[in-house]
Amino acid sequence: GAGVSQSPSNKVTEKGKDVELRCDPISGHTALYWYRQSLGQGLEFLIYFQGNSAPDKSGLPSDRFSAERTGGSVSTLTIQRTQQEDSAVYLCASSLNEGTGTARYEQYFGPGTRLTVT
Amino acid sequence: AQKITQTQPGMFVQEKEAVTLDCTYDTSDPSYGLFWYKQPSSGEMIFLIYQGSYDQQNATEGRYSLNFQKARKSANLVISASQLGDSAMYFCAMREVTQGGSEKLVFGKGTKLTVNP
Numbered sequence: 001g002a003g004v005s006q007s008p009s010n011k012v013t014e015k016g017k018d019v020e021l022r023c024d025p026i027s028g029h030t031a032l033y034w035y036r037q038s039l040g041q042g043l044e045f046l047i048y049f050q051g052n053s054a055p056d057k058s059g060l061p062s063d064r065f066s067a068e069r070t071g072g073s074v075s076t077l078t079i080q081r082t083q084q085e086d087s088a089v090y091l092c093a094s095s096l097n098e099g100t101g102t103a104r105y106e107q108y109f110g111p112g113t114r115l116t117v118t
Numbered sequence: 119a120q121k122i123t124q125t126q127p128g129m130f131v132q133e134k135e136a137v138t139l140d141c142t143y144d145t146s147d148p149s150y151g152l153f154w155y156k157q158p159s160s161g162e163m164i165f166l167i168y169q170g171s172y173d174q175q176n177a178t179e180g181r182y183s184l185n186f187q188k189a190r191k192s193a194n195l196v197i198s199a200s201q202l203g204d205s206a207m208y209f210c211a212m213r214e215v216t217q218g219g220s221e222k223l224v225f226g227k228g229t230k231l232t233v234n235p
Contacts, residue, residue, distance in 0.1 A: 031221065033222065033223070035223075035225075041227065041228075042122075042209055042225035042226055042227045042228055043163075043209070043211075043223070043225040044225075045222040045223065045224070048220045048221060048222055050219075050220065050221075055220075056216065056218065056220035056222070058216070058220075059222065089161065091163065093163075097221070105151050105153075105168060105170075105213055106153075106165050106168060107153075107165070107223060108165070109155075109162060109163035109164075111161065111162050112161055112162075
């Protein structure tokens with residue numbers, strides 16, 4: 001079946017502009033995650049959605065970052081007034097979060113959106 | 119304090135040999151999970167193996183095995199019979215569950231593995 005998809009794959013924007021990054025999770029996966037990967041670094045957690053529950057926004061680095069998930073499926077990460085330090089690869093992942101065994105916890109990642117702020 | 123520590127920024131191995139990538143973790147939660155992901159130069163994150171804290175046996179998936187030593191809080195990845203295609207970044211991660219019930223993965227900084235012919 002289809003994996004996690006993200007769009008756009010690359011985004012170059014000017015400092016101060018707003019950007020929207022989109023994530024389509026695997027159908028049937030109730031949990032959705034956003035991570036950020038800066039050059040040569042590991043992944044940094046940003047936000048977590050589980051079903052219709054309120055999201056865990058504890059990882060968002062500033063109030064310029066927001067995310068929503070419509071209908072328990074597609075998610076959009078919005079960065080307002082972008083800064084150069086926002087340049088990174090933004091990765092989305094989804095997981096089943098139900099059932100037993102490894103499959104419950106495995107997070108499937110999308111290909112990421114490479115954001116460059118000039 | 120770092121919750122996931124990968125002390126090897128880079129590792130080299132000869133094709134067909136085995137290699138161990140180190141990972142230590144820090145948590146006071148009795149229930150946790152440990153993952154290894156592979157990230158080739160193309161950028162995608164590929165799930166390799168998972169170990170639950172209550173699992174009695176070390177996890178294995180094909181050529182990948184996880185050497186889980188709970189008392190030492192280590193979860194080293196062993197790749198047997200290395201192949202050229204194994205050259206990539208490898209990340210160790212721990213599943214955290216917050217008091218509010220949300221989940222996230224906490225990642226180490228990664229180890230770059232190079233397989234030499």
